[in-house]
Amino acid sequence: MKRLIEKGLMFGNLYRVASPALVERYNRALEHLTGKRTKLSDFHIDLSGYSPEIGDEFDDLLYLNHNGVNRQFILLSTEQKSCPLLNVKFSTSRTILKQFIADNEAQLFALTATDAVAGELVNSVFDISEPRKLFEVAKIRVECDTTGGTIRHAEKLTELVGRFKAEEDGWFDDVLIAEMIGLAQKSGDITRNPVRLKRQDYEQPDFWTAHFGGLYLFQSVAHPAVISSGPKEELGALPIKYVFDLKDRNQIAKFFDYNDLVEPIVKARGIDAAAILAQKMDFIVIDAAADLGLDLTGLTRADIRRLARQNAHRLPREYHGLRELYKWATEGGAWPRITSDDPAYFYSLRAADTPLQDLVNMLLANLTPLDIRQLFICHKELFYRLYATWPEAKRAFVADFLAREYQVDKAGARAALFGREPDMKGEAPVAPVEEIVRRVGPWGAVRR
Template structure:
């Protein structure tokens, strides 16, 4: 994994906590939440304030996520909204934390100027002992305050101010006035600078979870279903009629079609379908070449296609299915019949523009693990898990490829998969991205 870390493909874009003041604020919040303190003088944190260095120090990667259910967080700065979220147990956690920071950015900026904000994502369950408990999770609440209780004091002070204004003898109540003065010293002037956080509850109807070997739960679509990554028998007893696993390709394809959740790449508007198909085929060739123990050092795209021609009889069915689709896209003619029983089927799809888009792209990445770029973008944890199992030659090629071609144009690649979404800081993508996508294709420049 060292190669990925060095290239910024793992633990990239974390926030560096290096000043003594910030380390001390973090420790106060950490002690407030967990009763522990770090001895490190500097470290890096993700969106939630989790630090991989502190995880190593404690021997506990879930020190802010006990049981993997109610994730705690420590905010030292609103800049954390630009960071990734590590050790994800629920796919919605990152988006909820980002929205919470964005919805309350002014208030959080003021609060973190002098203290850390500590809090927790609250589910209605505290442990998930059976898959049926997943269905008890319908929304996520957020509890947050500074380590000195600024918000709690401000709320108490607001109530006392109301009493002072409305009670007939409020002006003469020395005890009430003294308590107001004491709280004002802790919370500041709430009449000029009110410190209240907005939007503390977020719906979570559809999500992926790492629990029980992994599962995708779709509840808000017209035809709900649960799709297990492992054996679906482990989900017996859940309150849902349709439960599939990744071996149920026909049923998953039918589910995606009935709910209008996907579209064929070759029929999607505004993208270079030929470039996408060729790149997917290249990734399949690389995987086959690695299995054959061929040297992948310095391979160019022409080299990869020469490998494909020389080893055509050894390539998997998915390659030949995509090749038929490519010929149709380039030359026209008869539409190739590729149904869900064909290994190329899910490689030929992308998520439609629906509220479940990101979750569907994550599921497609799970179904098409040879497409290493989509896997890296849509399902990083699975990418890292599979990366550890690959031959060294494939690990080196993939790391170099992502560093060379994804890192330089993240916006262009994401535009093809997700549409025009804001960046990690909440800003809309720059207009030149559309021109880049039209010119070189959403998966990067392809030399023809």
């Protein structure tokens, strides 16, 4: 993993905490949430305030996420909204935290100017001991306050001000006035700077969870289902009609089709389908070459094509199915019939433009683990786990490739692969995908 860290592919873009004032604020919040304090004077935190260095210090990678449920968070700055979320147990956690910061950015900016904001993503479940409990995780409420209780004091002061205005003898109630003055000293002037956070409840009907080997819950679609990364028989009885695992390829394909969740890459608008297929084929060749113990150092795309020709009989069915699609996309001719029984089938799809796009792409990455780019972009937890099992030659190639052709322009690469993505306000970016592809190429800023 050291190679990934050095190239910024792991623990990258974290927020650095180095000043004594910030360290002390973090410690106050940490003690408030967990009863612990760190002895470190310099560390990095993610979107939720989790620090991998402190995780090592405590020998507890879930010190802010006990049992993997109801994730706690510490905000020292609104700049954390651009950080990744580490040790993800629910796919919606990052979206909810980012949206909460965006919805309350001005207020949180003011609060974190003098104190840390500590809180929790709360649902009705505190211990997921069996899969059926996941169906109780339908709504998440964000609860938070500064360590000094600024929000709590402001809410109480607002209540007292209401009493003061409504009660006929409020002007003569010395106890009420004294309490208001005391709270105002803690919360500030709420008439000029009201301390009130907006939108703290977030629906969560569809999500991936790392619990029970990895489960995808789709509950808001017309035909709901649960898709398990492990054997579905181990889940027991669930309060949903359809439960599949990754071996149920035909059923998953029908699930995608019935709910209009996917589209063929070759028919998607605004992307270079042939280039995407060619790259997927390259990744499959690299995997096969690594298994054969071949040297992958400094390989160009011409070298990869040469390897494919020389070892065509050793390449898996995924390659040959994609090859037929590639020939159709570049040369025309008869449409190749690739059914869900074909290992290349899910490699030929991408998520349709729906609110579930990210979750579907995550599931597709799980179904197509040889596509290392989609795996890294859409399912980092699985990427890191598989990376540790790969031959050294493949690890070196993949790390160099991602650092060279993805890290340099993440937005361009994602736009070329997945189409237009909305910003935090739900608005599509101004530049169309075609313009992004024209400027940076279908794989980001590719070196020519």
